[in-house]
Amino acid sequence: EIVLTQSPGTLSLSPGERATLSCRASQSVSSYIAWYQQKPGQAPRLLIHGASSRATGIPDRFSGSGSGTDFTLSISRVEAEDFAVYFCQQYSSSPTLGPVTKEPTFGQGTKVEIK
Amino acid sequence: QVQMVQSGAEVKKPGASVKISCKASGYTFSTYYIHWVRQVPGQGLEWMGIINPRGGSTTYAQKFQSRVTMTSDTSTGTVYIDVTSLRSDDTAVYYCARGAVVPLARFDYWGQGTLVTVSS
Numbered sequence: 001e002i003v004l005t006q007s008p009g010t011l012s013l014s015p016g017e018r019a020t021l022s023c024r025a026s027q028s029v030s031s032y033i034a035w036y037q038q039k040p041g042q043a044p045r046l047l048i049h050g051a052s053s054r055a056t057g058i059p060d061r062f063s064g065s066g067s068g069t070d071f072t073l074s075i076s077r078v079e080a081e082d083f084a085v086y087f088c089q090q091y092s093s094s095p096t097l098g099p100v101t102k103e104p105t106f107g108q109g110t111k112v113e114i115k
Numbered sequence: 116q117v118q119m120v121q122s123g124a125e126v127k128k129p130g131a132s133v134k135i136s137c138k139a140s141g142y143t144f145s146t147y148y149i150h151w152v153r154q155v156p157g158q159g160l161e162w163m164g165i166i167n168p169r170g171g172s173t174t175y176a177q178k179f180q181s182r183v184t185m186t187s188d189t190s191t192g193t194v195y196i197d198v199t200s201l202r203s204d205d206t207a208v209y210y211c212a213r214g215a216v217v218p219l220a221r222f223d224y225w226g227q228g229t230l231v232t233v234s235s
Contacts, residue, residue, distance in 0.1 A: 034221040043210055043225035044160065055223060087160060091220040103176050104220035106160040 002026055002090050004107035012115040019075040021110045023088035028068045032092040035064055035073045038109075039084045047086075048073060078112065085109045117141040119211050119226035126232045132199040135229045137211030144192040145169035148214035150222060151185065151196045153207040163209075165218060166194055174218075201233045 003026040013019055023033065031051040036044035046055040048064035051071055061076040075082055088107040122136040137149070151163040164175035168187040175183050184197040194211060209229045212222035 032219075032221075036222075043212075043228055044222070045225075046221070046223045049221045049223075089160070089221065104162045106162075108159050 001103065002029060002092065002105050004088055004090055004105055006086075006088055006107035006110045008110060009108075010111045010113060012113050013078050014115045015080055016077050017115075019073075019078050019082070019112055021073040021086055021088075021112075023066075023071040023073070023107050025069045025071075025090055029090040029092035031067050032090055033064070033066065033071045034089045034091065035062075036087045036089065037082075037084045038087065044087060075112075080114075083112055083114055085111050117213065117224045119213060119224055121209075121211060121226040121229045124230040124232070126234065127201050128235055129202055129233055131201050131233075132197060133201060133231050134195055134197045135209055135211075135231070136193050136195050137226050138191065138193045139211075139213065140192060142213075145189055146216055148216075148218055149187070149194045150212045150214050150220060151183075152210045152212055152222070154210070154228075155204075155207045161207075162220065163196070165214065165220065167218070168194060198231075201231075203233050205231065206233045207231060 005024045007022045033051045035048040037047055038044045047058050047062050052064045063074045065072050087109050091104045118140050120138045125133050127133050145168050148165050150165045152160050154160050163179050166173045166185040171187050173185045182199050187194045211226040213224040
């Protein structure tokens with residue numbers, strides 16, 4: 001199983017500040033990393049896939065980077081609606097195969113809270 | 116617009132089974148793989164398995180292989196997950212999520228979640 005470790009556990013920021021969230025994989029996942037935002041009582045929302053591609057409708061203040069084992073989600077200027085929990089997820093399976101051959105896994109989450 | 120609408124909350128006793136539905140709309144149902152993910156309250160996310168709605172082929176996470184069955188009904192655009200031999204640690208929110216047109220496990224649309232409570 002590929003273990004994803006997110007840091008920090010909690011990030012306390014004021015609106016307008018920059019957020020930098022880290023996700024480290026226990027082995028290389030190439031660029032098969034997605035980031036999700038989850039607010040209380042809601043389902044996760046896809047922000048980034050392929051490590052750096054923004055999902056449809058995601059504001060450009062969200063950006064992703066990294067490859068191999070180290071990944072970063074950045075929020076250039078945090079807005080009130082961005083205070084939430086963020087999860088990274090790896091999906092390092094070959095799209096040319098049939099069924100998924102490696103189980104996707106998630107990080108434990110980083111909470112972005114108002115300072 | 117794409118929507119994934121799940122069935123309502125369930126309360127079950129230990130040892131019972133639960134079947135949750137997920138009705139997809141707003142896209143060609145048979146084109147995209149669908150996954151199930153669960154979340155124990157206050158904790159992280161756990162992938163349970165994948166189904167190809169076209170043909171119904173499945174792959175389950177090793178942890179759930181003996182207790183989970185996923186099925187699809189292309190006539191109604193609905194997928195189902197059946198979890199048997201429920202235990203208290205199966206208390207969680209269960210989500211269906213749309214994957215991709217290939218079996219890549221990243222999820223662009225999610226159902227609203229179904230809370231399953233297992234308690235005697």
